[in-house]
Amino acid sequence: MKAVVMAGGEGTRLRPMTASQPKPLLPVVNRPIMEHVLRLLCRHGMTETVVTVEFLAPLIRNYFGDGEDFGVSLTYSAEETPLGTAGSVRKAERELGGDSFLVISGDALTDVDLGEMVRFHKDHGALVTVGLARVPNPLEFGITIVGDDGRVERFLEKPTWGQVFTDTVNTGIYVMEPEVFEHVPPGQVVDWSADVLPELLAKSAPVYGWVGRGYWEDVGTLDSYFNAQVDMLARRIDLPIDGFEVSPGVWIGEGADVDPAAILHGPLYVGDHARVEARAELREHTVVGSNALVKSGAFLHRTVLHSNVYVGRGANLRGCVIGRNTDVMRG
Structure with missing residues (x-):
């Protein structure tokens, strides 16, 4: 059909x-x-x-x-x-x-x-x-x-x-x-x-x-857009998530670079070729898009980053969606 x-x-x-x-x-x-x-x-x-x-x-x-x-x-x-x-x-x-x-x-x-x-x-x-x-x-x-x-x-x-x-x-x-x-x-x-x-x-x-x-x-x-992210990460939807589940609820895409000193609390997703520096903290229900960069000391919780987003040192993001090709500086 x-x-x-x-x-x-x-x-x-x-x-x-x-x-x-x-x-x-x-x-x-x-x-x-x-x-x-x-x-x-x-x-x-x-x-x-x-x-x-x-x-x-x-x-x-x-x-x-x-x-x-x-x-x-x-x-x-x-x-x-x-x-x-x-x-x-x-x-x-x-x-x-x-x-x-x-x-x-x-x-x-x-x-x-x-x-x-x-x-x-x-x-x-x-x-x-x-x-x-x-x-x-x-x-x-x-x-x-x-x-x-x-x-x-x-x-x-x-x-x-x-x-x-x-x-x-x-x-x-x-x-x-x-x-x-x-x-x-x-x-x-x-x-x-x-x-x-x-x-x-x-x-x-x-x-x-x-x-x-x-x-x-x-x-x-x-609200429904963000809820869809949460439901995917919580596996309430029978659809595949691309990447590797490196620990329960923590998904890492192809070519992503996550520093061992980064703090990860799933469920969360880091996209293809994204980079998360040391001492950056990603909390529950966070999605980091492809080619995004999260600098050291940044804090993300219930946050969705689209592709090619830059998050500066010490930035604090909670409950937000950041569109593609955006720079979020320190603060």
């Missing part, structure tokens, strides 16, 4: 980090979110993928190329203007070859069993299967009610607490039959959850909901 990775969003709630790089390229434990998504697809045998791009599209193309380095084959479908979640996939219809396909966001972190979701879809003869997750606070998402047979009965976008009647939310992961494009006019702004799915329900089309048992995080805010 082919997959569509939606990677055209601007990620406005994560600015300024997303002002000069697309949200799918934001690193979670030193690898872009979309790279984690492609690895998950590959794990479940979905190696032919169409990537929909719009905002800062050349950066995504330049990083992932044709996908060979990531074990997949990538083609790209570019939007001149945003077409919405359904409109963007409709534009890529030709690349999907008229077969069933899976849609997944390139900027959400998950380890759900996509193979199980596909089997559910086929077993129930669905036109659309909606991937659902249980969350403690559903206010930010569209909630979904399903019947005992798994058929979707109702959607409600962005509910108030008085309207919350379930904790299952739409993850934006779908398995679909090509006939769904009959409900998506080409070249128009169309959204799956706001436009297409309500229309299908009104017509009693076979739309089913599948509740995944794994991890799912939207990564739409700074």
